[in-house]
Amino acid sequence: MALDRPSNPEAPRLAVVGCGRFGTHHLEIFTELANAGRAQLLAAVDLDAKRRKEVEREFKVRVYADLEEMLRCETPEGVSIATPDPFHRAAALAAIKHGAHVLVEKPLATTGKDGRAMIAAAKKAGRLLQVDFHKRYDPVHLQLRDEIRAGKLGEVLYGYVHVENRITVPRDWFPAWAAKSSSSWFLGVHFYDLIRWALERDPVSVRATRQMKKLKSAGVATPDAVQAHVTFQGGAEITFQSAWCLPENFESIVNQGIRLVGTEGLSEVDTEYRGARLASGSEPHQRTMRFGFMQRVPGPGGRERTVGYGAEAIAHFAENVAAIKNGAALKDLSGHYPDGEAGLWATRIAEAADKSCAKGGAAVKV
Ligand SMILES: NC(=O)c1ccc[n+]([C@@H]2O[C@H](COP(=O)([O-])OP(=O)(O)OC[C@H]3O[C@@H](n4cnc5c(N)ncnc54)[C@H](O)[C@@H]3O)[C@@H](O)[C@H]2O)c1
Structure with a gap:
């Protein structure tokens, strides 16, 4: 699946960190949203050189080896993190430091201490911290x-x-x-x-x-x-x-x-x-x-789209970033998505x- 439309420049600018089994779902959903004009998929990050090549070929986006470089060069508004669990904290803190809203795969963090640090950073920066609790x-x-x-x-x-x-x-x-x-x-x-x-x-x-x-x-x-x-x-x-x-x-x-x-x-x-x-x-x-x-179902213009709760949870992040971009305050969204506090309790x-x-x-x- 690849981007097959010019990006809508008004749509939220997104990037994915960690392109393994689940990060690929993030890439797929963001690509579909981009093709529908509801997101822009800018770039991805992965430590594995072979995977970087595969993702570049499949999704037609640049895949960086270095997260800081990606954040500096692409300035995404939203970053989704699907690295192995122990790396969630470092990736989230880096993305927040660069001004991005963040979606983190579950578990939010592998210790309460890390989870609290992520929540504090997001709060201080006024950024969304969402967890992919798709259940x-x-x-x-x-x-x-x-x-x-x-x-x-x-x-x-x-x-x-x-x-x-x-x-x-x-x-x-x-x-x-x-x-x-x-x-x-x-x-x-x-x-x-x-x-x-x-x-x-x-x-x-x-x-x-x-x-x-x-x-x-x-x-x-x-x-x-x-x-x-x-x-x-x-x-x-x-x-x-x-x-x-x-x-x-x-x-x-x-x-x-x-x-x-x-x-x-x-x-x-x-x-x-x-x-x-x-x-x-x-x-x-x-x-x-x-x-x-x-699940893939027939979509508009002969293109298939993905439906299902796993897809909804990821798309919800892009929608939240779009809402904030269009003037919603974080407190307006509060209670309507799995937030950092929910991640911390789990x-x-x-x-x-x-x-x-x-x-x-x-x-x-x-
Ligand atoms: N929501 C769900 O139901 C669900 C299901 C499976 C996995 N997950 C979560 O998704 C995350 C990823 O799991 P997975 O199964 O895709 O793992 P995976 O091992 O298939 O993929 C991880 C990818 O991240 C890359 N990577 C490793 N460290 C990195 C770093 N520091 N920076 C950038 N890239 C890095 C690896 O090269 C690999 O491509 C985990 O947190 C996992 O718990 C969630």
């Missing part, structure tokens, strides 16, 4: 939030979340940094944020345990699974089961669902099985279709879960 844009989750806020469940008492990847994700997709992450940091944070957002309650404490068997024996020193029992304000007890150890022949790359029980009702959400399966002699296993995340839960695991499951304050 919030899934219509099924929006429905769940609305049910809770309408009081359909009464007071939420307890619940379970499961989110699991095939072992392929940590072992084969990013073996270079999987050991610095975990299922809790990679998958859990999405749902730590989602449940806090839906309940409108902050977390108070975490008790967590983990298992380290299968991945460790495969040479990746990271937990197979993490169970984080989070107590929220008001007493709701939610268990988040995140795992990276589903077998390779599981029917989808991810498996996820939620069950919440309250004083007046319960709600169950299965975001895995969305109504279609395929079993074919030419495929190694039956496949469940993950509709709704990112990071603090993941951090507390790690501490609790290290203390044999003892309760740790968030």
